[in-house]
Amino acid sequence: MSDACARFGGERADWLDLSTGINPRPWTPPEAMAIDWHALPDPAGLAHLEHIAAAAFDVDPRLCMAVPGSEAGLRALSSVLGLPGVHQPLCYGTHAEAFPSSPGASEASVRIVGNPNNPDGAITAREALLDALDRQEALGGWLLVDEAFADCSPQWSIADQVAEDRRLIVTRSFGKFFGLAGVRLGFVLAPPYLLRQLGRMHGEWPVCSAALAFGAAAYGDAAWIAATRAELPTRARQLDTVLQRHGLRPQGACPLFRLVASNNAQSLFEALARQHILTRPFAKHPRLLRFGLPADDTALQRFDAALARAGIDG
Amino acid sequence: MSDACARFGGERADWLDLSTGINPRPWTPPEAMAIDWHALPDPAGLAHLEHIAAAAFDVDPRLCMAVPGSEAGLRALSSVLGLPGVHQPLCYGTHAEAFPSSPGASEASVRIVGNPNNPDGAITAREALLDALDRQEALGGWLLVDEAFADCSPQWSIADQVAEDRRLIVTRSFGKFFGLAGVRLGFVLAPPYLLRQLGRMHGEWPVCSAALAFGAAAYGDAAWIAATRAELPTRARQLDTVLQRHGLRPQGACPLFRLVASNNAQSLFEALARQHILTRPFAKHPRLLRFGLPADDTALQRFDAALARAGIDG
Numbered sequence: 001m002s003d004a005c006a007r008f009g010g011e012r013a014d015w016l017d018l019s020t021g022i023n024p025r026p027w028t029p030p031e032a033m034a035i036d037w038h039a040l041p042d043p044a045g046l047a048h049l050e051h052i053a054a055a056a057f058d059v060d061p062r063l064c065m066a067v068p069g070s071e072a073g074l075r076a077l078s079s080v081l082g083l084p085g086v087h088q089p090l091c092y093g094t095h096a097e098a099f100p101s102s103p104g105a106s107e108a109s110v111r112i113v114g115n116p117n118n119p120d121g122a123i124t125a126r127e128a129l130l131d132a133l134d135r136q137e138a139l140g141g142w143l144l145v146d147e148a149f150a151d152c153s154p155q156w157s158i159a160d161q162v163a164e165d166r167r168l169i170v171t172r173s174f175g176k177f178f179g180l181a182g183v184r185l186g187f188v189l190a191p192p193y194l195l196r197q198l199g200r201m202h203g204e205w206p207v208c209s210a211a212l213a214f215g216a217a218a219y220g221d222a223a224w225i226a227a228t229r230a231e232l233p234t235r236a237r238q239l240d241t242v243l244q245r246h247g248l249r250p251q252g253a254c255p256l257f258r259l260v261a262s263n264n265a266q267s268l269f270e271a272l273a274r275q276h277i278l279t280r281p282f283a284k285h286p287r288l289l290r291f292g293l294p295a296d297d298t299a300l301q302r303f304d305a306a307l308a309r310a311g312i313d314g
Numbered sequence: 315m316s317d318a319c320a321r322f323g324g325e326r327a328d329w330l331d332l333s334t335g336i337n338p339r340p341w342t343p344p345e346a347m348a349i350d351w352h353a354l355p356d357p358a359g360l361a362h363l364e365h366i367a368a369a370a371f372d373v374d375p376r377l378c379m380a381v382p383g384s385e386a387g388l389r390a391l392s393s394v395l396g397l398p399g400v401h402q403p404l405c406y407g408t409h410a411e412a413f414p415s416s417p418g419a420s421e422a423s424v425r426i427v428g429n430p431n432n433p434d435g436a437i438t439a440r441e442a443l444l445d446a447l448d449r450q451e452a453l454g455g456w457l458l459v460d461e462a463f464a465d466c467s468p469q470w471s472i473a474d475q476v477a478e479d480r481r482l483i484v485t486r487s488f489g490k491f492f493g494l495a496g497v498r499l500g501f502v503l504a505p506p507y508l509l510r511q512l513g514r515m516h517g518e519w520p521v522c523s524a525a526l527a528f529g530a531a532a533y534g535d536a537a538w539i540a541a542t543r544a545e546l547p548t549r550a551r552q553l554d555t556v557l558q559r560h561g562l563r564p565q566g567a568c569p570l571f572r573l574v575a576s577n578n579a580q581s582l583f584e585a586l587a588r589q590h591i592l593t594r595p596f597a598k599h600p601r602l603l604r605f606g607l608p609a610d611d612t613a614l615q616r617f618d619a620a621l622a623r624a625g626i627d628g
Binding site (some may be wrong): 097207 | 315317319334336338340349350351352353354355356357358382383385386389390393411425438489494495496497498514515516517518519520521522523524525528
């Protein structure tokens with residue numbers, strides 16, 4: 001966003017930021033929620049957070065560890081596992097960066113699947129994931145399912161299959177669905193012996209005091225979670241309608257973002273940026289553009305009008 | 315503290331916590347300081363924080379990297395360096411845990427020196443550190459100086475010696491001197507090629523949004539820093555007077571804590587805990603007890619009275 005302001009002008013507050021997949025309507029802490037910044041984050045509070053999050057993910061708390069963001073969790077897992085990565089053709093940049101690919105086809109590896117995948121929003125069916133897990137185990141490797149966006153629809157999750165005797169890891173993100181990416185909180189769901197190795201990398205205080213307070217309250221807020229799960233798909237359909245009206249064909253099943261493939265993607269990015277709407281291009285895939293969900297009707301109408309002014313069809 | 319309440323009773327608020335070396339009078343953010351929890355921590359804000367902190371440490375910003383607590387920085391450095399540790403006889407637990415000792419005497423190692431050292435508050439002179447650095451370099455190893463408590467007296471710091479062509483690393487902590495351990499912020503000062511490796515472990519968002527906001531404002535608050543540097547030694551001398559009155563001999567030069575060696579250390583720990591004053595024992599060193607600085611005269615008088623009631627001489 002700093003770069004966008006420098007290149008296309010305008011103050012940060014003037015911009016409509018559709019460049020991320022972070023829920024634009026965040027969970028809001030109650031006014032009375034005080035954060036104790038003075039003391040070290042309380043280990044009992046960390047255990048409490050991990051219990052509440054494990055219940056939300058439907059896993060045994062012994063299989064659930066808080067990390068300072070799911071992105072940091074992926075990087076730490078790479079150090080612990082020490083195996084090359086096998087990736088989806090389109091994948092989150094950190095997957096490829098943290099787990100460099102292997103040239104050999106038959107050696108042990110970490111197969112990484114985003115589910116839903118970022119940036120294309122593709123869903124991998126449970127049966128396909130279980131087949132991939134069997135194949136990875138036969139080769140002595142691991143299946144790592146990045147469920148950073150799975151809170152939107154818990155039926156996508158394979159977290160219930162994580163177990164002491166399986167080579168399955170699931171990562172979860174707090175910041176996306178709850179719209180609080182500045183907190184840096186995520187979770188790794190994995191066999192306990194792997195979590196112990198991860199714990200030695202992050203130490204006793206893996207996340208800040210705000211992460212303990214916000215995380216425990218937000219994962220425990222069943223009413224907000226249910227309302228948000230119901231509301232996001234409705235707003236994603238409204239975004240689809242706007243995109244289609246301008247000849248763009250939205251892909252994906254994750255309600256927090258939509259991917260579009262178009263020969264005009266680069267000029268569309270620039271035409272929107274000149275109107276101070278930031279979207280997400282991909283340097284290696286110049287035909288792709290990702291759109292985050294607008295926060296409300298006003299933002300959606302501004303986006304609609306900007307697409308009309310851009311005059312660029314998909 | 316949770317354990318202490320469970321074992322000795324009382325509510326957390328009833329206790330006087332002298333178990334840490336965290337400044338009990340924290341830097342306080344201005345009321346108007348808003349933290350943006352929604353967005354990812356801004357990379358430009360991270361660079362700004364690192365510039366301000368580097369100026370406070372008197373190093374080139376290219377040699378300064380923010381990490382989620384100096385403890386996390388030590389653990390990450392262990393992964394990056396991949397060398398055994400050489401420790402002071404009394405050292406911070408994480409030093410020994412993150413850098414397991416080596417049996418061989420002549421191989422490359424990471425020599426770790428706390429300066430001031432925790433828990434004994436000992437200062438290692440600059441000349442001795444430079445000699446140790448020369449010896450480590452001759453063996454292909456590193457000198458790592460943990461300056462978690464050095465903000466109290468900048469003349470202790472060897473940060474100005476960190477350079478691209480030297481094998482010297484300095485770690486700094488935000489939480490101790492500024493009294494904000496819940497934020498999880500620290501810094502690693504090291505040659506740029508080492509920081510790049512560290513950066514790959516922590517990713518683009520190593521610390522939370524509060525760390526960016528608090529850190530930049532606090533390291534830039536020259537008036538608060540000067541007043542606190544002047545005030546801490548005065549209060550440490552008052553603590554010494556109280557300890558000596560009860561036959562205890564305080565050790566160390568770090569004004570945030572004092573160490574005492576006594577045959578009665580264990581019974582003193584328990585007598586104080588029964589009066590809901592928590593101090594810091596050491597399982598491997600049963601004759602040692604560490605006392606954090608009381609926050610004010612009221613806390614110091616309560617500590618004095620509790621020592622009198624304990625009736626245990628050093």
